[in-house]
Structure formats: C-alpha cells, structure tokens
Amino acid sequence: MAEAEQSRLPGYLHLLRTGELERRADRALEVLRDCVVCPQECRVNRIEGEEGFCRTGLQPRVSSYSPHFGEEPPLVGRYGSGTIFFAGCNMRCEFCQNYTISQCGAGAAVTCEDLAEIMLRLQERRCHNINLVSPSHVVPQILRAVAIAAGSGLSLPLVYNSGGYESVETLRLLEGVIEIYMPDAKYGRDDVAWELSHAPGYTGRMQAALREMHRQVGDLVVGSDGVAERGMIIRHLVLPGNLANSEIVMKFIADEISRDSYVNVMAQYHPAWRAAEGGRSPVLAALQRPITAREYEYAIGCARESGLSRGFP
Template structure:
C-alpha cells in the first residue's frame, strides 16, 4: 500500500465535517480545562494557565525529521516530530526538562502549527509525531483540520506520557493513527514522588485501554508503522518503575501482541541534577545496571510479550 493510499482516518473525518466539529468541541473544553486527569478547571481561552503552564495557544519548542525514534516510525526518511512545551506531569528526571518544565518554545497559531505539519510532510517524513500532546489536543485538532484542507495526508502519532484523560482521547478517535504512550510506573506512590502525577496508574491504564480500543495492536507494512500502539517503558534505577507490574498489565489487560519498547537510556537529568543534595534523588543519580535492564526484559518475556525493542 503506497503512503498516498493509506487514507488516514482524519481525512475521512475532514471530508464529512466531523473533524471540524471535534475541533470545536475540544476548543470549548479550554474554557474550563479538564483535558488531562488533573482537571485544573482554568479558563485557558482567557489566558489562564494550569499545571501545564499553557494558555490558549500551543507552544512549540522545535520540529524536525527525527531518526532516533522506534524503527517502524523512522523508516528511511524520519519521523516528523513536533515538540510541544509544557506537560501534564513534572518528572524529576525528565530528559527534555527545558521543554517540558523550563518554558523553552514559542507560542504559535494553529494555522502556523498546520504549516509545520505540512513542511514536515514536504520534507518526506513518514508521519507527524506529536510529542507531549496531552495538554494541546484542541489546538492539534484545529491544526489538523486546517492542514487536511491543504493536503496533509500522512500518519499522525500521539506520543504521550500516558497520563491522559479517556474523555479527551475519545475526541481523537479516528484522528490518531498511532498511539505511542509511556507506561511509566506500576505504583502510584512512586509516580507521585517522581512525576508529581496523582492517581497515575489508574489514569494510565484507562488511557492505554482506550487507545488500544481505538487502534489495536501495531500494524507494520514494508517496515513502516501504519496503525496501532507502541508502548514505551523506561527502566529506572532500583526498579523504581516496577517493571514487572507494568508488563503484567500490558500482557493481561491489553494484548500479548503489544509492541513494547523497553528503554535502557535512563540518565540523570532535570531536577535530579539540579538538586544534588536531595537524598530522595540519590538512587536516581546513576544509570541503570545491566542486571536492572535484564530484569525488565525477563518480566516482559515471562508475561508472554515478544514484539518490540527488547
């Protein structure tokens, strides 16, 4: 199937007028924002900001063809990543700390965001990879509506931390082709301590189930991901992520055919480096060991998971 013939779902929704209606419905949520599980209830249309520190306009830190993502996204021409500033979480070890928490980026119009999507397509990218999109779903929907009218036709990837609202995700049904969430933690106390995300595990599990309901397991053709889910899990020092709990959830409550990227690239960053005297960060000030990574891999295999990057 040629890329031009893939006909992503958002094109069908655009032709029917449903995409425009979704964008309008999402826009109204900004008046009393409950886009993420925090439900800040601020009026972002009037410039108020909640936990994500983002108002009416999306803030973009950078965009470019990215060759460091999972192989089915990268292919030969790269994944067209758009990095949004702000986040619904505040991970103390965030490797994109300046973007997610430091305010790096520029507020742009939805029309300009649509232009970025089209430029990435013109550069030959296989997909548009929306990085940290949870808090800017209305703006993304508006931009996709504009871009679809101007010739956007490539796959959309929703690349989130997994701390998503099911209600917000339902606005994206048929719009997003590939969901790529994190499944960060198996325990709420760790999620609260390290990512300041209350009720993370229940929210993450509900979100991933909704994503899987919408798109199913990953479908790859000629080496390129067309539709489905990619689940990321970052191994943390001392098994703080409780990888065995996460792998059991994926296998038993999603699918043993899930494509899972078990990531070994943890490094000290963000507040972990800034607050060197904080004893709570002591274990996070080192990389993971080979044994810790092997344990996460073993947990995946013991639960029958076999697809992805192990």
C-alpha cells in the same frame, strides 16, 4: 483512487469530509474554558490565557520540529519521523531529560494555522508521519490544526507520543484522527508516580488510557516497507532500583492490553534535571545513578515472562 490506496489514507480525511473533524475541534476548544483536557483538571480558562499545571494558555508553544531518526525503527523508515516538540507538560518528572522544553518552557507560541503549516512542511520533507511529542495538554489546538492542514493536503498518519497520563474523554475526541499511539507506561505504583512525576492517580489513568488507545487502533501494524501504518507502541523506561516496578507494568500490558503489544523497554535513563541535584528523599536519592545491565535485563525478563515478544530493545 484505488480502493487499496484509499484504505491507507488516515481516518481524519474521512472526518474532514463529513464535517466531524471541525465539530470535534469546536468541542475540544470549549473544554479549555474550564480546562479538564488532562487528568490534572486545573479548571482554568485557557481561552482567556490563564495557565494551569502545564503552563500553557490558548496558544500551544512549539520548541522544534524536524525529521527525527532517533525514534523506534517502525516510525523512522527511510525519511524520518516528522516530530513536533510541544513545550510544557502535564507531568513534572524529576528526571526529565527534556526539562528545558517540558518544564522551562523553551519554545515559541504558535497559532493553529502556524501548527498546520508546520505539519505540511514536514510532509514536504517526505517524513513518514507527523509525530506529536507531549501533546496531552494541547489536544484541542492539535485538532484544529489537523482540520486546517488536512484541508490543505495533509495525508500523513499522526503519532500521539505522550507520557501516558491522559483523560479518556479527551482521547475519545481523537478516535479516527490518530493512527499510531505511542504512550509511556512509566510506573506500576501511584506513590512513586506522585513523588517522581507529580501525577496524581497515574497508574489508573495510564491503564485506562492504554485500554482506550488499543480499542481505537489495536496492535501495531507495519507495512511491507517496515514503516508503521497503525496501532500502538508502548514505551517503558527502566529506572534505578526498579522504581518503575517493571513486573507490574509488563503484566498489565500482557494481561489487559495484548500479548502482541509492541513494547520498547528503554535503557537510556541517566540523572537529569532535579534527579541530578541530590536526594530530597530516598526515592530521589536512588535516581542519582544510571541503571545497571542487571536492572535492564530484569525488565526484559519481566516482559518475556509475561508473554510479550514484540519490540524490547
């Protein structure tokens, strides 16, 4: 194999050859015995089927998988991003637009062998990558599935598509396995993160996670075909009344991650799940409308004023 072609292969193939991928999967699965895979740190024994905040035991649940064309252009390319939607979540966002999957558990339990087969099917459909949606609570199972799939010919880059509420210790198990990180940077204040997503200490955890992700993969690198090869895409959803504190988030990204960060400032907020039901608090009451054009323009302005220039709409 030519040297240039080898350099494009995902890092997990090297880890597979050295046996490190299996060792990482073994270490990660042991964490499930007293689960601290994510910052909720429930300490339940998921090996024995106990469920914590994420409502997931040993087996991951998959809601759907398919080529997806609604993601960021560098992920979609011509043939789509091979998305796998995991049921359950380590946050409980009051406005979640996928709440039937994240909160109501819509999906079927699968073995790691099944998950590996799903990855291989998406590769057969010529997807440009394997896009793991809401993976934070099932990292050990993903590592095992990748080891199985890589041994059977998987060679696509993996995308880690998460809410940004991560354990750095867990992320370190993914070094060399994930080529593209796509975290949310949801909030600039912990009190809002708690009320809207039930994620204690979100801002500190998110910031530490983005630093670790960027250390591993750097800024987004796009090939001559316009498809992402490696790096990080950061998502930020604009909320009504600037509840997300966009100015804080953008300043952090620019000053402490990179001014070359690719940032998708998203405008698709609409009241969903509990946010559509009405205000149990002033914060929730503020979520009962879509954002305005002015609110979106403010978030874009925050990004530009912070020195960011890649991504946006």
